[in-house]
Amino acid sequence: AMYAAKKVPGTVRLHYDCGMTAVLVDGGQLRAAIDGDHLRVHFQPIVPLGGGRPTGVEALVRWQHPEHGLLTPDVFLPAAERTGLIVPIGRWVLRTACHRFAEWTLTHGTAAPASLHVNVSARELREPDFAGFVAATLAESGVAAERLVVEIAETELMQAPAPLTAVLADLKALGTRISLDDFGIGTASLTLLHEYPFDEVKLDRSITRTAVDGRPSMAATVLQLARALDLHAVAVGVEQARQADRLWSLGYPAAQGYLFARPLPAEELAVWLTACAQV
Numbered sequence: 001a002m003y004a005a006k007k008v009p010g011t012v013r014l015h016y017d018c019g020m021t022a023v024l025v026d027g028g029q030l031r032a033a034i035d036g037d038h039l040r041v042h043f044q045p046i047v048p049l050g051g052g053r054p055t056g057v058e059a060l061v062r063w064q065h066p067e068h069g070l071l072t073p074d075v076f077l078p079a080a081e082r083t084g085l086i087v088p089i090g091r092w093v094l095r096t097a098c099h100r101f102a103e104w105t106l107t108h109g110t111a112a113p114a115s116l117h118v119n120v121s122a123r124e125l126r127e128p129d130f131a132g133f134v135a136a137t138l139a140e141s142g143v144a145a146e147r148l149v150v151e152i153a154e155t156e157l158m159q160a161p162a163p164l165t166a167v168l169a170d171l172k173a174l175g176t177r178i179s180l181d182d183f184g185i186g187t188a189s190l191t192l193l194h195e196y197p198f199d200e201v202k203l204d205r206s207i208t209r210t211a212v213d214g215r216p217s218m219a220a221t222v223l224q225l226a227r228a229l230d231l232h233a234v235a236v237g238v239e240q241a242r243q244a245d246r247l248w249s250l251g252y253p254a255a256q257g258y259l260f261a262r263p264l265p266a267e268e269l270a271v272w273l274t275a276c277a278q279v
């Protein structure tokens with residue numbers, strides 16, 4: 001058997017042969033995590049590949065589980081989507097991230113990142129007046145709309161039952177930017193690029209990984225496409241210096257990955273920003 005299931009109160013743990021432990025969660029536990037203030041937002045810097053201070057940060061949700069430790073979204077977002085709890089979670093993430101971002105602008109001035117990237121799913125975008133909620137959150141936190149980049153995964157847009165054209169137009173009208181996430185792994189990329197008002201594409205991690213091998217580079221193809229459509233491009237998942245070098249020589253302006261920084265709790269990101277400002 002690939003794994004053996006063992007019951008622990010409230011959760012099922014799957015012990016994989018490789019030593020990984022997966023935690024299956026249900027809506028009740030997720031609700032308790034929201035109400036019990038167990039969710040966290042970590043922030044990963046986006047850096048210019050030519051060097052210099054970070055241009056942006058991406059907000060990434062975490063669950064500080066009392067028993068299992070810090071859980072990444074792959075463990076609990078599927079349940080959140082299934083139960084609809086992604087809506088309150090997403091709202092909490094946006095609000096928390098905006099408040100933190102506003103603080104860094106005060107404490108770090110020009111060394112603070114210029115843009116805040118937040119992930120949203122199609123389910124969230126379909127909520128009535130999603131753009132109204134975003135506008136209210138920006139106003140309440142004092143973050144200018146141009147600072148916010150809403151990231152939507154390619155697969156989310158492709159699976160959405162009704163086109164999200166109207167809500168994306170509303171977000172654009174507010175002044176926020178829109179980024180096409182996980183770009184390059186779907187099959188309807190071209191259609192999407194023409195259908196929606198994107199400002200940026202984020203190269204999927206799996207394509208970043210292939211940027212160094214000898215084969216004709218998909219990373220290069222994606223960049224040419226981005227340039228032709230006048231879109232900013234960010235390579236996600238850069239782990240090695242040789243990947244960064246290759247992406248820079250291809251012409252990628254910006255990247256994100258463990259090579260530069262892992263997703264960090266807000267307090268650690270503030271320290272990181274201070275260190276960046278000093279070099």
Ligand code: C2E
Pocket residue numbers: 044059060061072073074077086090093119120121151153181182205236237238239256257258259263
């Ligand atoms: P994503 O939007 O593609 O985010 C990038 C993921 O790659 C993050 O995983 C990040 O920690 C990871 N990553 C960054 N650099 C590297 C690297 O150099 N190497 C490797 N191996 N990984 C790297 P994370 O934080 O586990 O998030 C997974 C996904 O969950 C995100 O993928 C995003 O689709 C979703 N997600 C995260 N936070 C939220 C949220 O607040 N709302 C929604 N709707 N989705 C979220």
Ligand code: CA
Pocket residue numbers: 058119151181
């Ligand atoms: Ca993202």
Ligand code: CA
Pocket residue numbers: 182205
């Ligand atoms: Ca991804």
